[in-house]
Amino acid sequence: MALEQVLATIDKNLNHSLERLFALMRIESVSTDPAFAKNCRAAAVWLAKELSALGLDASVRDTKGHPMVVAHGKATAAAPHVLFYGHYDVQPADPLALWQTPAFEPEVREVGGRKAIVGRGSADDKGQLMTFVEAVRAFVEAEGELPLAVTILLEGEEETGSPSLLPFLEANKAELKADVALVCDTDMWNDTTPAITTMLRGLMLDEVIVKAADRDLHSGLFGGAAMNPIRVLGKIIASVHDGDGRIVIPGFYDGADELDPEIKAQWTALDFSESKFLGEIGLSKPAGEKGRHVLEQIWSRPTCDVNGIIGGYTGTGSKTVIPAQASAKFSFRLVGKQNPESIRASFRDFVRKQLPPDCEAEFLAHGGSPALQLPLTSPYLKKAREALAAEWGAPAVLKGSGGSIPIVGNFKRDLGMDSLLIGFGVDDDRIHSPNEKYNLSSFHKGARSWARILDALRS
């Protein structure tokens, strides 16, 4: 069996794989601090050299910020062409004093009863991206060529919001287009259960400014007769949800399909502790739509939150003012086929209808993007699920992500590709914090997982 040889190669080479990962982790590629710009470039150069050594056509590509690494590898197989995405930049190591060993001197040691690779970037994202590179290496070593056509795109600005990524995608569409994207920057369900993130909620951001009198008023002289915009805004905020936590804006749920029964059954059966999840942030009761599982509430149901509010006097003490205006920033998480701009229009109508006499509302649009969902019928998904189940002995959880992962939207909109989000991080990896770690099993079985996935995709 060809796959068995590839997996055996990964097992045999594990120590060498670790040495290569350590070499990459020693490069202090902190993207946010200009003092480390040279280190970022050094990481890109190191990766391009490594990929070239595997026979890929790799190059360091300049941007206005830190460079991209792009590598292309051809294959005999007429199988799908995959684009792999990862990032080589890392968060700053501060506060340095809290690291048990230096952030950029990686080592393997026991953490919480498991062997782990400790150091900045171990889990986010150097360790993760190297699982894919090591899988590719094993194919080259065992079979003499890549399993399928591969493009690898590694950026150096993920930790600073990826400012160069979209322009780079747009300028190099033809070069980067593939059949499906593989993204390795997410977590497993737990130490032993793999996961694929298939649902990403969309987002619509809108700001409301309620105005009443043409100036701030003395609340003694006018209080009782003058409209108070904070009160009006409070009423608007209070009226968005009904008593069951449902949003009452007309048409809001259009396109917000119910969860597929298979996924719902999977989530319900998961070993998930609501009290632990909420307890970690000081809460105990899910505050969302009644009758929904917490995972549904955060992964597959749309929401409305107020992210900020301000009006009147906000300093210490008191000031008896009725302010001329008050404003609030609303965000709506969207799912399924909900249309951000239709919802924006409906929200604004809803607000306007609640304005009492003498009040007006101004609005500021802060962007919007639809939800993304990998169809359950995707053949790539099917193969990846089988591959992960074979490696881990447990079916992959098909997760949602409540937050947005912009790269996935860009791949979909600009390059017309779905993305398989598969990663091997776990909850306690402490990414962005001191003593970041990546389980040795994540690294090892992650590489094996990619080998199985690539093998499955080519068949």
Next chain:
Amino acid sequence: MALEQVLATIDKNLNHSLERLFALMRIESVSTDPAFAKNCRAAAVWLAKELSALGLDASVRDTKGHPMVVAHGKATAAAPHVLFYGHYDVQPADPLALWQTPAFEPEVREVGGRKAIVGRGSADDKGQLMTFVEAVRAFVEAEGELPLAVTILLEGEEETGSPSLLPFLEANKAELKADVALVCDTDMWNDTTPAITTMLRGLMLDEVIVKAADRDLHSGLFGGAAMNPIRVLGKIIASVHDGDGRIVIPGFYDGADELDPEIKAQWTALDFSESKFLGEIGLSKPAGEKGRHVLEQIWSRPTCDVNGIIGGYTGTGSKTVIPAQASAKFSFRLVGKQNPESIRASFRDFVRKQLPPDCEAEFLAHGGSPALQLPLTSPYLKKAREALAAEWGAPAVLKGSGGSIPIVGNFKRDLGMDSLLIGFGVDDDRIHSPNEKYNLSSFHKGARSWARILDALRS
């Protein structure tokens, strides 16, 4: 008739009275700017000298800030002892460029078809306080003595919140105690209709901080499951009033008596334009309790306003955060016998009862004071009404004031005196603004009004 002689003396001396007022107005006694501290003292010294010349025992009394002027005058009459209060400090003259004539070079000229004294302090409060001093002078000149025992208290920090006044009252209670206080720092109803301010709303200030999770949360990762304190606060704000604008906090209206029918009839009959009053601040409809006259809403009805609110991200753009807390500053205007501290307790209970699971509320008390009301049965009020009606040929409007006038509360609580608030300013005097003016008729008939009031009180 003795009074007729006093009034004739005022008429005869009008030009000299104006010269004295001008001398006082030329002293740039701006209290807020330390550069003018010497001018403030100079104004106090000028006043003490002026009062001494009238036979009063006058002195300049140091405080931590600008000095007080206190003057005592004895009288043959066993009549009530009155304490007169006014202030000699003024607002800054800025913006200087907008003055048609220099702020501190007073003159009489026609303004809006009426002769007026133009200059900083003409209406607020030098012109007003000098109406009383000139009335006293006329008694001394016409009758050789004061009509009744008078204490005059003039402060120099009214425009900066009177920081020294309460300590001075407390330190000199015995000296300052009188039977009734006369305060000349308010307005008439209009150019030709006098007014006495007999109702001052009280105030209770409380701040609410709603807390949920123990940290700020990512609204993507937790939105839909996590409690949002801004939403909770919005609901609290929205729930304070019912659809008719009434406050639903239990017990809130206890002690908020209905307006005396006589006063209500007077207010209803007043030449008052709701649309003009609201139109000046860009509004058109009274927003308070349904079925109440606007004057009732602002003078004799209690209110709840939110004076400030803040929570989450309030900078430019958006941030997808569910904040750990949000806070709002509430103020309640109180009337009649409403008890600030009972209402504070009831409000806090009301807030706590609306908190959903996992939310708590913290409170910050920012002070409170009950409403003040001069009883309609007060013999001093009766005499002042008769005196004003005789001078102006129109009954005095018994006004309310929606804002607080702290000195009146201090006189009541610390010295056990009611206050008669009688002043001769009008709406368009532009106090605190460039081209401040005081109608010549206000100055002249103001002095005559005080002469009549003092005469009435002694009888």
